[in-house]
Amino acid sequence: xxxxxxxxxxxxxxxxxxxxxxxxxxxxxxxxxxxxxxxxxxxxxxxxxxxxxxxxxxxxxxxxxxxxxxxxxxxxxxxxxxxxxxxxxxxxxxxxxxxxxxxxxxxxxxxxxxxxxxxxxxxxxxxxxxxxxxxxxxxxxxxxxxxxxxxxxxxxxxxxxxxxxxxxxxxxxxxxxxxxxxxxxxxxxxxxxxxxxxxxxxxxxxxxxxxxxxxxxxxxxxxxxxxxxxxxxxxxxxxxxxxxxxxxxxxxxxxxxxxx
Numbered sequence: 001x002x003x004x005x006x007x008x009x010x011x012x013x014x015x016x017x018x019x020x021x022x023x024x025x026x027x028x029x030x031x032x033x034x035x036x037x038x039x040x041x042x043x044x045x046x047x048x049x050x051x052x053x054x055x056x057x058x059x060x061x062x063x064x065x066x067x068x069x070x071x072x073x074x075x076x077x078x079x080x081x082x083x084x085x086x087x088x089x090x091x092x093x094x095x096x097x098x099x100x101x102x103x104x105x106x107x108x109x110x111x112x113x114x115x116x117x118x119x120x121x122x123x124x125x126x127x128x129x130x131x132x133x134x135x136x137x138x139x140x141x142x143x144x145x146x147x148x149x150x151x152x153x154x155x156x157x158x159x160x161x162x163x164x165x166x167x168x169x170x171x172x173x174x175x176x177x178x179x180x181x182x183x184x185x186x187x188x189x190x191x192x193x194x195x196x197x198x199x200x201x202x203x204x205x206x207x208x209x210x211x212x213x214x215x216x217x218x219x220x221x222x223x224x225x226x227x228x229x230x231x232x233x234x235x236x237x238x239x240x241x242x243x244x245x246x247x248x249x250x251x252x253x254x255x256x257x258x259x260x
Contacts, residue, residue: 002258010199011036011068011070011105011207012038012039012050012051012068013039013064015038015051015068015154016036016037016038016051016222017036017038017105018151018155019035019051019154019158019220020035020036021155022054022154022155022158023035023036023158025075026078028158028162031056031093031162031165031166032054032055032056032057032063032162032166033053033056033063033064033158033161033162033165034054034055034057035053035054035055035056035059035093035206036051036052036053036054037051037052037054038050038051038052040052040239043062043095044062044094044095044096045094045095046065046094046095047093049064049065049066049067049091049095050067050068051066051067051068051101052064052065052066052068052097053065053066053161061096062095062096062097063097063098063099063165064092064097064098064099064100064101064110064161065088065089065091065092065095065097065100065101066085066088066100066101066102067087067088067100067101067102067103068104068171069081069084069102069103069105069115070104070105070107070135070138071104071105071106071135071136071156072136072137074140076104076105078104078105078107079102079103079104079108079109080109080132081102084102085102085111085120085121086141088100088101088102088111088119089113089120089218091115092111093114093126097113098112098113098114099111099113099125099137099161099164100110100113100124102239105130105131105141105150106129106130106135107127107129107130107131107133108126108128108129108130108153108157109124109126109127109128110124110125110126110127110157110160110161110164111123111124111125112125112231113205122234122238124230125160125228125230125231125234126157126164126228126230127162127180127182127230128153128156128157128160128181129181129182130149130150130153131146131149131150131153132150133145133146156256159176160178160228160230163176163226163228164176169222176231177219177229178228178229179215179218180218180229180230180233182233183211183214183215183218183233184215186211187208187210187211190204190208191208192249214236217236218232218236219232219234221236222233237248
């Protein structure tokens with residue numbers, strides 16, 4: 001198994017190789033995803049693309065693009081860096097990719113490229129923290145635990161992308177039911193409210209118990225509208241928040257909206 005390399009260019013190459021290897025497995029023989037290539041230059045008007053995933057049936061047609069950064073660099077501290085998002089979105093639009101990725105090694109976010117009427121910041125369909133440890137230097141990537149976490153994370157990312165493009169029938173046939181992270185893990189943030197907001201234990205317990213019912217609502221919404229459970233969770237939160245024109249979605253605010 002290849003090691004995860006130390007800079008963003010080599011990381012992109014390593015990630016592309018892992019993605020391609022996974023897509024050669026029998027489980028993905030009917031996937032719309034074909035193979036991944038790193039560091040494409042002057043491709044369809046995009047000066048440089050860190051990662052491009054091509055269609056299986058048309059191996060020169062991109063379906064997903066991605067931009068990678070390293071977390072110890074100023075522009076890689078978060079995959080929600082606005083300049084990074086704008087650049088990744090612009091490249092995806094130019095090459096005609098349906099989705100794009102922003103990835104700072106520790107955390108990967110998948111976005112929908114084109115969604116008329118929906119601000120860019122609200123187009124997240126997948127958000128996964130792959131590594132909980134802080135990565136402050138290239139040497140941190142040498143940890144076997146970090147290496148293994150990243151390999152597992154790439155596998156989970158590929159599974160999600162495949163289900164996203166396959167649609168609900170293919171997802172259900174595999175027996176995969178994805179619970180969006182910020183819903184399933186909301187209990188931790190809710191419990192913080194005991195100290196931060198002075199909530200009583202009974203109130204936080206009730207909120208945590210309500211996560212189960214909220215997930216059922218999300219699963220039913222995803223099935224009814226033929227969308228991913230991640231997108232269904234976003235839409236449910238947006239409806240509850242009745243978001244105004246600020247165009248911002250703060251993680252804890254979104255989490256509270258979904259689980260309230």
